[in-house]
Amino acid sequence: MPPYAGPTTPNRGGDVAGTLRLLAYLALALVLVVLDHRGGWLNRARQQASLVVQPLWMVAGWPGQMARTLYDDAGTLAQLTEENERLRNELLVNSARITRLQTLAVDNERLRGLLGAARRGNLDVQLAPILDVDLDPTRQRLVLDAGSNHGVRVGQSVIDAGGLVGQVIESLPMHATVLLLTDPSHAVPVAVTRSGVRLVAYGNGRSDMLSLPGIPLSSDIKVGDRVVTSGLGGRFPAGFPVGTITALRPDDSRAFLLGEVRPAANLDRGRDVLLLRSVPSGPPIGTDEARPVDADGAPQADDPAAGGTGAESTPPEPRP
Template structure:
């Protein structure tokens, strides 16, 4: 193996030039510092360089800014969705409360009307809430949340602020069934308030009907029909309805009239039950109307209970105020 001859000549020359190169760089740096401090031309150069590299910096920071913006937009969208859902829920709750308040206000108004009727007429009445209603063409009934334990009994007349509704036909301890005027099995002796003509009103499922009206009776569209008091079931003078149409019957010997019920049979939450008493006072306005007409409605019932029909009814209305068989 030959002996080591030492490093190459070129390497030794490079090592000797390294300190000189370092001194040259140092001198150049000092010169630039002095020139920059005296003239400031390097500051201008840096400013121009910053202007040149600014788009590069913006492009380099674009992904980060886009990510941050996407996160912010997602958070804002989620917050908006949450707030929108909360506002919708609040709106639904507010609408439900408003509906309940409107319903309560309507119920209070109807209740005040019922109480005003009882106060003005001086009738001995009992307030009963409606528990159920059955209104179809062949069955017109109400179920009241009051029964024999509350003093309700079969035969009691049922009214509202508008007029006569029907009568109690069945009772239990806590409920009572009311046969409405519009039930096909129901008939009521009535009189025309204007001229006192006695007729009978029959139920037709959703309306009332006057049958066998004499052509000479002078009955007209718009006439008010009130109870006649015959049979003792209903007090005289209670509004039943008003005539909306007249037509000849099949024989053309009599007229048939259609009535709009005075009572709100399909509305309200409460009704009034007439209690039996020694004297039933007819409302003053009804008594005045009947008195001007000279009809039988002007005569008050003095001793006949409003809830008990006689064993043998008068010949001119024997079965008119008795409900038909319960279906």
């Protein structure tokens, strides 16, 4: 333990020096306040200092700004993704609706054509929907969603807005089978509307063509002539459009012509057909006016001197 040295004497020189420094600081502060009040130079100094410090503030604020930007971008991306998905679904739904409406419009137009053909020809017909189509080259059939319970009977002629389609060969209680004109086993007696020449049109397994074999070279037949049912055989009523002759060429024997006919009916399209219930009393469908017919129901030529001979050719024997 150090020895007691007695009472200490205060350092008055140090206190005076501190007081003088305080007074000097106060005087300096007072001078600066007065100068700043009168000249505003401290304000300018602060502005200059803020310009120097501003980049530091910007750098210090970058992390927070980046965080806010990322948060906003994430929210915007999620919102845009959701809206894009919603718009895509709406587009698909609207496209499906438009396609459906277009299909309905086409079906409506076809039905109008069928009903218009029935009205023009004063036909007693029955509308039957098509349930199935078989256009195999060796088998040309239609299955109708109507049968004997709906009044469909075997032998009924089937037509559409263009012309003859075929005939009913089987009638079940709920469904019926139609043999198309283009079936290889089908033949229909026809007559040329311009000259009255009678022929037989055969199916060949193609939905876009019928065959006219055995045409005599002396027959008054040209490309572009229309052929209709002649009424021979009593199976089909006379006067229904069958098609238009598109080609004529000699056969292998060079003794006869072989013709090609484009069917008037739309055999490969459509969803409905008409079943003929009774023989029409007015002009046949597909013709502008009724033409004179002979005792067999075949149309006669208007003027033999104008190119129509009025002669008829003997149809070839039906195929076995």
